[in-house]
Amino acid sequence: LNPLAERLLQGDRRALARAITAVENGGPERAEILRAVHGHGGQAHVVGITGAPGAGKSTLVAGLAGRMRDAGARVGVIAVDPSSPFSGGALLGDRIRMGTGEGLFIRSLASRGHLGGLSRATGDVVRLLDAAGFDVILLETVGAGQGEVEIMRLAHTTVVVSVPGLGDDVQAFKAGILEIGDIFVVNKADLPGANQTARDLMAMLALGAPRPQGAWRPPVIQTAAVKGDGLDQLRQAIADHGRFLRESGRWAERAAADARRRFEEAVAEAALRRVQAQAEASGAWQQALAAVETGRVDPFTAAERLLEATVREATPR
Amino acid sequence: LNPLAERLLQGDRRALARAITAVENGGPERAEILRAVHGHGGQAHVVGITGAPGAGKSTLVAGLAGRMRDAGARVGVIAVDPSSPFSGGALLGDRIRMGTGEGLFIRSLASRGHLGGLSRATGDVVRLLDAAGFDVILLETVGAGQGEVEIMRLAHTTVVVSVPGLGDDVQAFKAGILEIGDIFVVNKADLPGANQTARDLMAMLALGAPRPQGAWRPPVIQTAAVKGDGLDQLRQAIADHGRFLRESGRWAERAAADARRRFEEAVAEAALRRVQAQAEASGAWQQALAAVETGRVDPFTAAERLLEATVREATPR
Numbered sequence: 001l002n003p004l005a006e007r008l009l010q011g012d013r014r015a016l017a018r019a020i021t022a023v024e025n026g027g028p029e030r031a032e033i034l035r036a037v038h039g040h041g042g043q044a045h046v047v048g049i050t051g052a053p054g055a056g057k058s059t060l061v062a063g064l065a066g067r068m069r070d071a072g073a074r075v076g077v078i079a080v081d082p083s084s085p086f087s088g089g090a091l092l093g094d095r096i097r098m099g100t101g102e103g104l105f106i107r108s109l110a111s112r113g114h115l116g117g118l119s120r121a122t123g124d125v126v127r128l129l130d131a132a133g134f135d136v137i138l139l140e141t142v143g144a145g146q147g148e149v150e151i152m153r154l155a156h157t158t159v160v161v162s163v164p165g166l167g168d169d170v171q172a173f174k175a176g177i178l179e180i181g182d183i184f185v186v187n188k189a190d191l192p193g194a195n196q197t198a199r200d201l202m203a204m205l206a207l208g209a210p211r212p213q214g215a216w217r218p219p220v221i222q223t224a225a226v227k228g229d230g231l232d233q234l235r236q237a238i239a240d241h242g243r244f245l246r247e248s249g250r251w252a253e254r255a256a257a258d259a260r261r262r263f264e265e266a267v268a269e270a271a272l273r274r275v276q277a278q279a280e281a282s283g284a285w286q287q288a289l290a291a292v293e294t295g296r297v298d299p300f301t302a303a304e305r306l307l308e309a310t311v312r313e314a315t316p317r
Numbered sequence: 318l319n320p321l322a323e324r325l326l327q328g329d330r331r332a333l334a335r336a337i338t339a340v341e342n343g344g345p346e347r348a349e350i351l352r353a354v355h356g357h358g359g360q361a362h363v364v365g366i367t368g369a370p371g372a373g374k375s376t377l378v379a380g381l382a383g384r385m386r387d388a389g390a391r392v393g394v395i396a397v398d399p400s401s402p403f404s405g406g407a408l409l410g411d412r413i414r415m416g417t418g419e420g421l422f423i424r425s426l427a428s429r430g431h432l433g434g435l436s437r438a439t440g441d442v443v444r445l446l447d448a449a450g451f452d453v454i455l456l457e458t459v460g461a462g463q464g465e466v467e468i469m470r471l472a473h474t475t476v477v478v479s480v481p482g483l484g485d486d487v488q489a490f491k492a493g494i495l496e497i498g499d500i501f502v503v504n505k506a507d508l509p510g511a512n513q514t515a516r517d518l519m520a521m522l523a524l525g526a527p528r529p530q531g532a533w534r535p536p537v538i539q540t541a542a543v544k545g546d547g548l549d550q551l552r553q554a555i556a557d558h559g560r561f562l563r564e565s566g567r568w569a570e571r572a573a574a575d576a577r578r579r580f581e582e583a584v585a586e587a588a589l590r591r592v593q594a595q596a597e598a599s600g601a602w603q604q605a606l607a608a609v610e611t612g613r614v615d616p617f618t619a620a621e622r623l624l625e626a627t628v629r630e631a632t633p634r
Contacts, residue, residue, distance in 0.1 A: 031617045034615070034617065035615045035617045035618060038612070038614075038615030038616070038617075039612050039615070042612070052370070053369070255610075256610045259609045259610045259612075259616065260606060260609070260610065262609070262616040263605070263606060263609045263616040263619060263620060264589060264593075265616070266616040266617045266619070266620035267589055267592055267593070267620040267623060267624070268585040268586065268588065268589040269585065269620075270617070270620045270621055270624055271585065271588035271589060271591075271592055271624060272581065272584055272585040272588060274588075274624060274628075275584055275588055276581075276584070288580070289577060289580060292576045292577070292579075292580045293572075293573045293576045293577065295355070295356050295359070295576075297355075298351070298352045298355030298356070299355070299576065299579040299580040299582070299583040300348045300351065300352045300355075300583045300587075301352060302580060302583070303580060303583035303584040303586075303587045304587055306584060307584070307587055307588060307591060311591075
């Protein structure tokens with residue numbers, strides 16, 4: 001067993017932080033650590049919190065984390081939003097809201113250049129926090145871009161945060177994100193126009209495709225995260241959605257689909273590694289690469305030829 | 318040769334649109350089309366335009382496309398921003414700015430669910446527009462999220478758009494995006510505070526890591542896209558950066574790195590396809606998958622075992 005993974009599974013926080021860094025760096029240790037934590041976890045509720053900059057997401061996340069911890073949960077926070085204060089070091093007010101100690105872990109993924117892409121890196125960190133026994137993982141992202149939507153797929157429950165009074169211009173993405181929201185929050189509900197924003201949201205949700213019987217109906221919740229208003233309702237709605245996923249079988253379906261995707265990824269990577277090692281030894285890799293780089297052969301044809309040659313070579317007559 | 322690709326290379330616009338859809342859908346036709354266009358293109362200058370919603374990116378893109386076309390260039394526009402008016406159908410004013418006809422092609426990638434991820438889909442569309450002979454490809458994204466940064470890596474030149482008077486809150490991402498900007502634009506420069514915003518930007522750029530001799534120094538350009546002010550300076554700065562990349566050898570380096578990445582991706586995919594076909598025929602794939610889904614074996618170990626078995630089976634004794 002990987003020693004870092006072993007200590008992580010025993011609840012060692014420094015080992016968790018170091019394991020995350022190792023996994024982010026990629027390479028053989030990534031597979032080794034993820035392999036070692038396999039079979040642990042599977043219980044963490046991954047909750048995405050998304051919304052435009054200025055919607056107060058970080059304070060909402062901090063307040064929510066505090067309430068969840070009060071209720072006895074261990075909470076991990078992953079900030080994928082480069083403008084999040086968690087990316088630098090949380091603001092004092094947010095620190096106080098969240099509390100400190102063993103039941104809380106914060107990690108920012110705002111630095112660039114993750115091998116294999118940001119959504120893979122985020123998925124890896126989710127797996128490690130899950131294996132380390134966190135009950136809830138809060139994933140904070142700016143929901144504005146399509147790239148973010150890919151990251152939000154990692155969440156069981158997606159909370160879309162808006163605020164009264166932000167121009168249509170800034171909230172225009174709301175239309176695009178309407179279908180991925182499981183829970184809608186109107187934060188800063190003490191500002192004028194909060195009821196109207198909530199009504200608008202409910203109207204937009206009602207206009208969408210009709211939901212079949214037994215489907216989840218996204219609630220719209222008003223919060224004032226700075227004061228703590230509405231946070232318990234939000235915590236309750238998140239728990240309700242988690243129960244809905246488990247009882248409807250969706251939680252298990254998701255886990256199976258996730259396992260399948262990771263298996264295929266592992267086969268593709270391991271196969272690439274083998275072919276590359278064999279073809280580099282014979283010089284065929286370098287030849288194929290040179291042909292692709294100079295434009296003489298397209299990558300697909302070069303890959304097929306390389307595989308043909310590799311299989312032939314591995315098959316003694 | 319793929320008939321769609323053949324017509325695309327002859328300049329058929331409908332074939333281009335259909336090829337993009339086919340490539341977005343993935344599957345064997347993706348490889349077939351990309352294979353067929355290989356060796357064509359390589360000359361298109363890919364320019365990313367990024368900035369917060371409300372910064373006027375779409376109008377800037379439209380005005381810039383218009384000026385580039387006036388200068389004789391064929392211009393492709395890819396909108397990855399779901400709030401972009403190009404995603405629905407450009408606003409009338411922007412339509413007029415861009416003009417119409419053969420020298421312009423607009424595509425929105427705002428719909429969700431691209432196989433292999435949005436940044437791969439965007440890269441594919443860039444390749445097709447390049448092969449179809451477009452001189453410039455303008456890539457419009459919301460720069461707010463980390464997922465977007467991955468997409469911006471596709472650009473040769475990254476233009477970061479800000480505006481005077483947007484709160485610090487909304488522009489906070491600027492700090493994170495400062496290093497990826499090759500050109501900075503203060504749009505809506507007719508609003509009060511434009512000079513101050515430009516000065517702030519120049520100060521932030523000067524504070525960054527010292528740039529070695531011969532390095533590119535990002536200019537800060539003020540524009541008022543609605544009136545057309547500053548667009549020619551911006552077009553010139555983009556052309557200057559393109560020349561810098563070519564003369565410094567960076568353009569060629571990028572192209573080689575891109576070819577290498579696509580080759581590795583093609584080997585991994587082709588190897589996965591072969592292993593899966595062989596292992597599905599023997600039932601080994603289904604067994605391994607069941608073991609992973611139920612949590613009995615981790616994906617990495619299952620992948621290694623499957624590959625061992627596949628190689629043994631392919632090697633007659």
